[in-house]
Amino acid sequence: MSDLKWWQTSVFYQIYPRSFADGNGDGIGDLKGIIQKLDYLADLGIDAIWLSPHFPSPNWDWGYDISDYTKVAPEYGTLEEFKTFLHEAHARHIRVILDLVLNHTSDQHPWFIESESSRDNAKADWYVWVDKPPNNWQSCFDGDAWTYVPERDQYYYHYFMKQQPDLNWHNPEVKQAMWDVVRFWLDLGVDGYRLDAISTIFEDPNLTPHEVPLNLAGLRRLSELAQSPEEIRQVGEYWVDMFKYQLAQPGLHDLMKELRAVINEYDGDRLLVAEDEDIAYMGNGEDELHLVFNFPLLKVGSITPALIQLNQKERLERLDALPKRGWPCNTLGNHDNSRIHTHFGDKIYDAQIARLNAALMFTLRGTPFLYYGEEIGMTDLIITDPTRLRDTMATWYYDALVNDLKIDPAEAALRAGEMTRDKNRTPMQWTSGPNGGFSSENIETWLPVHPNHAQGINARDEAKNPASLLNYYKRLLRLRRSTPALVEGEYTALEVATGEYFAFLRTTNMQTLLVVLNYSNQRHSLEMAVSGFKTARTLFSSLERSKAEERLTNLTVGPFEALIAELQA
Numbered sequence: 001m002s003d004l005k006w007w008q009t010s011v012f013y014q015i016y017p018r019s020f021a022d023g024n025g026d027g028i029g030d031l032k033g034i035i036q037k038l039d040y041l042a043d044l045g046i047d048a049i050w051l052s053p054h055f056p057s058p059n060w061d062w063g064y065d066i067s068d069y070t071k072v073a074p075e076y077g078t079l080e081e082f083k084t085f086l087h088e089a090h091a092r093h094i095r096v097i098l099d100l101v102l103n104h105t106s107d108q109h110p111w112f113i114e115s116e117s118s119r120d121n122a123k124a125d126w127y128v129w130v131d132k133p134p135n136n137w138q139s140c141f142d143g144d145a146w147t148y149v150p151e152r153d154q155y156y157y158h159y160f161m162k163q164q165p166d167l168n169w170h171n172p173e174v175k176q177a178m179w180d181v182v183r184f185w186l187d188l189g190v191d192g193y194r195l196d197a198i199s200t201i202f203e204d205p206n207l208t209p210h211e212v213p214l215n216l217a218g219l220r221r222l223s224e225l226a227q228s229p230e231e232i233r234q235v236g237e238y239w240v241d242m243f244k245y246q247l248a249q250p251g252l253h254d255l256m257k258e259l260r261a262v263i264n265e266y267d268g269d270r271l272l273v274a275e276d277e278d279i280a281y282m283g284n285g286e287d288e289l290h291l292v293f294n295f296p297l298l299k300v301g302s303i304t305p306a307l308i309q310l311n312q313k314e315r316l317e318r319l320d321a322l323p324k325r326g327w328p329c330n331t332l333g334n335h336d337n338s339r340i341h342t343h344f345g346d347k348i349y350d351a352q353i354a355r356l357n358a359a360l361m362f363t364l365r366g367t368p369f370l371y372y373g374e375e376i377g378m379t380d381l382i383i384t385d386p387t388r389l390r391d392t393m394a395t396w397y398y399d400a401l402v403n404d405l406k407i408d409p410a411e412a413a414l415r416a417g418e419m420t421r422d423k424n425r426t427p428m429q430w431t432s433g434p435n436g437g438f439s440s441e442n443i444e445t446w447l448p449v450h451p452n453h454a455q456g457i458n459a460r461d462e463a464k465n466p467a468s469l470l471n472y473y474k475r476l477l478r479l480r481r482s483t484p485a486l487v488e489g490e491y492t493a494l495e496v497a498t499g500e501y502f503a504f505l506r507t508t509n510m511q512t513l514l515v516v517l518n519y520s521n522q523r524h525s526l527e528m529a530v531s532g533f534k535t536a537r538t539l540f541s542s543l544e545r546s547k548a549e550e551r552l553t554n555l556t557v558g559p560f561e562a563l564i565a566e567l568q569a
């Protein structure tokens with residue numbers, strides 16, 4: 001391929017280590033399990049792994065509360081096993097990026113233990129301390145953002161839960177310590193980082209209070225009850241207003257530049273991709289981050305052709321306007337969001353819609369990120385027994401509903417089961433056998449395995465079935481690898497006669513592809529006119545097509561068809 005970097009041509013696959021594969025039979029995923037499944041990933045056809053945090057953690061936020069940045073969580077294995085994992089992945093030409101949590105540590109991290117011990121220790125200023133809560137700021141997970149520590153007779157700030165104190169990034173020692181962490185894993189050979197929650201790193205220096213007349217639990221509840229467009233608009237505004245002084249504050253661009261300089265000390269084009277949608281974090285296109293996610297597309301309730309078109313227009317125009325042209329990065333799911341199959345389904349055509357959306361990810365311009373299990377069509381599992389919830393933000397919300405808002409416990413359980421991220425973090429479904437083949441029999445897995453593993457939603461059964469979603473993903477991944485225009489081609493949206501389908505071109509000097517995604521249950525005659533081209537040769541379809549080559553003017557697409565064709569003069 002052309003002079004694109006590896007992270008521009010790659011398809012990424014997110015592994016949530018706790019839920020991917022349990023190699024030692026304790027009900028928790030681990031590195032040994034991941035190593036055993038590397039052949040599966042190579043065969044699937046992905047090029048890179050994003051590994052969610054694998055560091056020691058008290059697990060209030062399942063690894064996103066880190067107590068040691070340069071070790072491996074004992075339940076996942078050892079540093080030696082990590083090295084083996086990295087080596088084995090690289091041996092299969094699979095790169096590995098890690099999760100880098102900059103905003104906060106665990107409250108069990110030695111830095112915080114020292115910091116909270118007195119007002120005059122060496123790390124006294126490593127976190128954000130105040131004498132009195134200066135405002136009404138909320139933590140986005142568990143209510144008040146300021147928590148009292150008797151040893152200092154002071155409060156510390158936490159944007160996330162109280163077990164996740166925010167680091168004071170104005171302190172140069174904090175930076176140096178964290179850049180050392182960054183170098184530690186790069187020295188071992190990892191290929192880059194996914195940056196966690198960067199927009200939370202700095203706070204409004206004036207500590208301006210928010211003006212929303214509610215606290216976090218109240219706002220969550222109001223959001224659930226909102227029905228009319230006006231109510232929905234109002235809660236949307238409240239969410240923005242509640243956190244606007246705690247997010248995206250000055251200082252971030254300089255910090256990202258510094259981090260980029262650290263990354264640039266290394267060879268091999270190591271990658272920085274932010275958990276953020278703001279293209280501004282790409283700086284001038286080469287001095288901050290390499291990628292930010294196209295979250296606006298992930299956030300919509302359902303994907304429609306009009307939405308895709310608008311989304312692409314806005315994103316690509318902004319990326320193109322950077323002094324050094326920016327590269328897009330698309331995803332529809334991760335460990336914080338409802339699973340793609342559930343989120344975007346309409347409960348009638350879920351399977352068809354999932355196939356269209358997969359084709360969308362692999363045909364849009366940009367680097368796709370997949371979330372483990374989407375390739376086999378895993379769905380959300382609503383846990384209605386509050387004692388089985390593992391996501392602290394959900395157990396906190398359940399308690400707030402029952403105790404503070406006096407909501408009936410059965411309803412509270414349902415609401416917590418719906419809002420929790422547990423539903424989209426259940427163990428990977430490898431087989432139809434006990435525990436879905438994730439763990440040995442008679443073990444209680446850390447989260448329940450979705451019962452639909454026994455109804456064919458599992459990797460082994462799907463591997464055997466040529467018509468399965470898994471084989472559909474494999475076909476698309478293979479096509480992407482062998483079709484340069486799908487990776488490097490320019491994108492041009494086409495005018496179409498109805499809003500029910502979406503059509504665009506991907507073009508290089510050598511090749512012009514037509515992609516048509518029909519988001520309706522109707523057949524459509526396309527009546528396409530693309531100047532310079534007469535016929536379309538099918539490279540891929542989600543349906544059986546009777547002819548391999550057709551005149552453009554005669555082209556039709558079937559219900560929910562995803563069609564990729566090469567245009568010919």
Ligand code: GLC
Pocket residue numbers: 061064065101160196197275335336
């Ligand atoms: C990010 C992570 C999320 C975590 C939070 C706090 O949003 O994706 O899982 O809870 O940061 O680290």
